[in-house]
Amino acid sequence: MISDVGRWEPNARGRLEQAAMDLYEQRGYEQTTVAEIARRAGLAERTFFRYFADKREVLFSGGGELEQVLVSTVADAPASLAPIDTVTRALEAVGALLGQRRGREYARRRQRVIAANPELQERELIKLATWSRALAEALRGRGVAEPAASLIGEVAIAVFRVAFERWVDEGNRRELPELVGDSLDELRAFTAEVRSGAPAARAVSAAG
Amino acid sequence: MISDVGRWEPNARGRLEQAAMDLYEQRGYEQTTVAEIARRAGLAERTFFRYFADKREVLFSGGGELEQVLVSTVADAPASLAPIDTVTRALEAVGALLGQRRGREYARRRQRVIAANPELQERELIKLATWSRALAEALRGRGVAEPAASLIGEVAIAVFRVAFERWVDEGNRRELPELVGDSLDELRAFTAEVRSGAPAARAVSAAG
Numbered sequence: 001m002i003s004d005v006g007r008w009e010p011n012a013r014g015r016l017e018q019a020a021m022d023l024y025e026q027r028g029y030e031q032t033t034v035a036e037i038a039r040r041a042g043l044a045e046r047t048f049f050r051y052f053a054d055k056r057e058v059l060f061s062g063g064g065e066l067e068q069v070l071v072s073t074v075a076d077a078p079a080s081l082a083p084i085d086t087v088t089r090a091l092e093a094v095g096a097l098l099g100q101r102r103g104r105e106y107a108r109r110r111q112r113v114i115a116a117n118p119e120l121q122e123r124e125l126i127k128l129a130t131w132s133r134a135l136a137e138a139l140r141g142r143g144v145a146e147p148a149a150s151l152i153g154e155v156a157i158a159v160f161r162v163a164f165e166r167w168v169d170e171g172n173r174r175e176l177p178e179l180v181g182d183s184l185d186e187l188r189a190f191t192a193e194v195r196s197g198a199p200a201a202r203a204v205s206a207a208g
Numbered sequence: 209m210i211s212d213v214g215r216w217e218p219n220a221r222g223r224l225e226q227a228a229m230d231l232y233e234q235r236g237y238e239q240t241t242v243a244e245i246a247r248r249a250g251l252a253e254r255t256f257f258r259y260f261a262d263k264r265e266v267l268f269s270g271g272g273e274l275e276q277v278l279v280s281t282v283a284d285a286p287a288s289l290a291p292i293d294t295v296t297r298a299l300e301a302v303g304a305l306l307g308q309r310r311g312r313e314y315a316r317r318r319q320r321v322i323a324a325n326p327e328l329q330e331r332e333l334i335k336l337a338t339w340s341r342a343l344a345e346a347l348r349g350r351g352v353a354e355p356a357a358s359l360i361g362e363v364a365i366a367v368f369r370v371a372f373e374r375w376v377d378e379g380n381r382r383e384l385p386e387l388v389g390d391s392l393d394e395l396r397a398f399t400a401e402v403r404s405g406a407p408a409a410r411a412v413s414a415a416g
Binding site: 082083084085121122125126129147148150151152154155157158159161162165166183184186187188190191192193 | 290291292293329330333334337355356358359360362363365366367369370373374391392394395396398399400401
């Protein structure tokens with residue numbers, strides 16, 4: 001009734017992701033081919049390419065959606081909210097979504113695969129740099145000036161990375177949004193420490 | 209008297225860097241070959257490879273030394289210095305060195321070349337991620353616990369990136385160490401802003 005080319009496969013995306021992750025863990029990312037991923041998922045190779053550009057993108061396909069959540073959370077926040085609170089809200093929203101969608105165990109497996117491959121580490125760094133720029137742009141859209149917008153965007157991603165690392169840590173039971181809050185509290189604490197080094201020199205430098 | 213293979217070329221590294229930068233700007237990074245860089249510098253191709261692994265590394269050869277300055281500044285700081293002051297000192301040291309060695313104009317040209325090429329942008333992100341990890345390790349060596357050490361390492365690099373962007377901005381006259389200080393002051397200011405969003409919910413979450 002329906003031609004093979006247009007055949008709808010139930011949860012094809014999820015099956016491909018699962019198959020890819022299994023193969024990346026068992027045989028290594030480099031050794032795995034798209035044909036093998038499709039076969040393991042019980043799908044045609046062309047079905048794979050309907051969802052993903054290549055085997056690398058299986059691990060990064062959710063990134064665009066998460067970036068969108070970051071940006072829209074910042075854009076939709078009340079105008080009265082301070083920039084730091086706005087990005088906190090955005091990071092917590094992304095953290096909650098990561099926990100709900102694929103969960104901590106998926107994140108853990110993904111992290112291990114990425115840690116074993118320099119090309120994937122680069123891709124991850126690029127994703128995070130893109131998020132940082134998107135956050136800065138969203139903040140500028142709320143009237144936050146430069147360089148504050150870029151600084152907050154960069155620092156927010158730094159905070160998120162550390163929270164995420166703690167979240168995927170086997171020994172950790174706290175949820176990602178809480179860990180984001182913890183990291184921000186920690187950031188606040190260490191930046192508030194009084195500068196003990198050479199205050200006089202700083203004052204001169206600031207006046208020069 | 210001296211064989212050709214071992215011939216010492218005055219300032220070969222600097223000449224190769226200059227020639228590479230000229231060609232990357234004029235013809236584009238992708239279009240430039242190692243043979244052309246060597247020819248323009250008036251040196252043999254094998255001399256190029258004595259200094260650099262490939263044409264990309266010409267743009268990143270100073271990174272290892274700067275990382276070493278970051279790490280040793282942190283390691284050598286007085287034990288009484290707070291972590292934030294320690295990394296500030298390290299970033300200011302790197303900033304001063306960048307200004308003295310190759311200067312702002314070189315940094316500007318390098319930045320333009322990198323901005324035009326995704327592969328170079330990736331390499332730059334990797335360099336900065338490496339610096340962040342090296343800073344975290346140096347902080348752990350001073351007894352700073354995790355996740356604070358990683359957080360401070362990440363945030364320090366975020367601060368440095370923003371300061372560096374401002375430094376290479378045509379309109380900016382301030383020196384890099386000062387701009388690092390400015391970015392840290394700005395970080396301090398925005399993290400100190402009172403969280404205006406849902407304080408009650410946060411309190412409950414912290415207690416849970």
